[in-house]
Amino acid sequence: MKGNQLYLDGVTVMFDGFRALNNLSIIVEPGEMRAVIGPNGAGKTTMMDVITGKTRPTKGTVRFGDHDLTRMDEAAIANLGIGRKFQKPTVFDALTVFENLELALKAPRGPFACLRWALGGAARSRIEQVQDEIGLTARAGDRAAILSHGQRQWLEIGMLLMQDPQLLLVDEPVAGMTDQETEHTAALLRRIAGERSVVVVEHDLEFVRALGQKVTVLHEGTMLSEGAIDHVQNDPRVIEVYLGR
Numbered sequence: 001m002k003g004n005q006l007y008l009d010g011v012t013v014m015f016d017g018f019r020a021l022n023n024l025s026i027i028v029e030p031g032e033m034r035a036v037i038g039p040n041g042a043g044k045t046t047m048m049d050v051i052t053g054k055t056r057p058t059k060g061t062v063r064f065g066d067h068d069l070t071r072m073d074e075a076a077i078a079n080l081g082i083g084r085k086f087q088k089p090t091v092f093d094a095l096t097v098f099e100n101l102e103l104a105l106k107a108p109r110g111p112f113a114c115l116r117w118a119l120g121g122a123a124r125s126r127i128e129q130v131q132d133e134i135g136l137t138a139r140a141g142d143r144a145a146i147l148s149h150g151q152r153q154w155l156e157i158g159m160l161l162m163q164d165p166q167l168l169l170v171d172e173p174v175a176g177m178t179d180q181e182t183e184h185t186a187a188l189l190r191r192i193a194g195e196r197s198v199v200v201v202e203h204d205l206e207f208v209r210a211l212g213q214k215v216t217v218l219h220e221g222t223m224l225s226e227g228a229i230d231h232v233q234n235d236p237r238v239i240e241v242y243l244g245r
């Protein structure tokens with residue numbers, strides 16, 4: 001098992017006096033997949049921003065293994081092996097599936113980026129391995145422009161996998177997907193976790209159930225409930241602020 005523990009303790013983020021995060025504490029173990037849910041404005045995006053260094057906490061501890069993320073900039077945090085997938089895919093339409101993955105491999109990130117670039121055959125087999133993992137081997141030569149919405153999302157996950165991240169942050173991966181694509185995405189993320197940690201922010205509770213992992217419920221910038229999906233769905237506090245609406 002490679003990887004570091006993600007450790008947030010007492011994290012507060014103030015925006016002009018407003019607490020977007022309020023004394024938030026979360027631990028994600030190496031190889032763990034965690035789903036984070038919560039109503040609009042609960043602080044999910046701000047939490048991801050704090051982990052990736054986009055937003056500095058006003059107070060609190062944010063560590064990844066021995067690294068104090070509050071002292072690092074976004075590029076340094078990405079180089080540590082923390083990758084983020086935003087909701088909107090940023091694949092290159094004019095390039096094929098294979099070429100998109102190849103580009104992600106060559107992007108200069110991490111101390112071994114140049115070494116990887118020189119590997120040739122090894123690089124090709126890595127691309128093919130990721131292509132297989134995201135279920136797009138049959139589409140390898142197709143331009144990204146003609147992929148379905150779901151396939152584009154998987155391609156972007158594949159592009160992040162090319163960087164071999166230790167921790168992958170995924171923002172609402174199944175928004176706009178068909179039921180079948182949603183199932184495929186749950187299976188893909190389950191495969192990816194274990195090798196690496198994954199934090200998934202999602203509104204779709206059926207999808208979160210399909211992930212079958214521990215769930216953290218955020219509300220007003222803090223952790224309201226945590227545990228298996230059945231536990232949080234039956235938690236009266238969660239029902240009151242979120243599910244019962």
Ligand SMILES: Nc1ncnc2c1ncn2[C@@H]1O[C@H](COP(=O)(O)OP(=O)(O)OP(=O)(O)O)[C@@H](O)[C@H]1O
Pocket residue numbers: 015016018019020038039040041042043044045046047
């Ligand atoms: N840069 C900012 N300046 C001021 N307020 C902000 C800023 N960014 C976020 N907020 C506020 O902080 C709160 C938390 O926002 P955040 O985007 O983290 O919530 P969220 O859980 O991701 O919501 P959603 O599900 O709608 O994406 C919201 O009330 C938001 O308006």
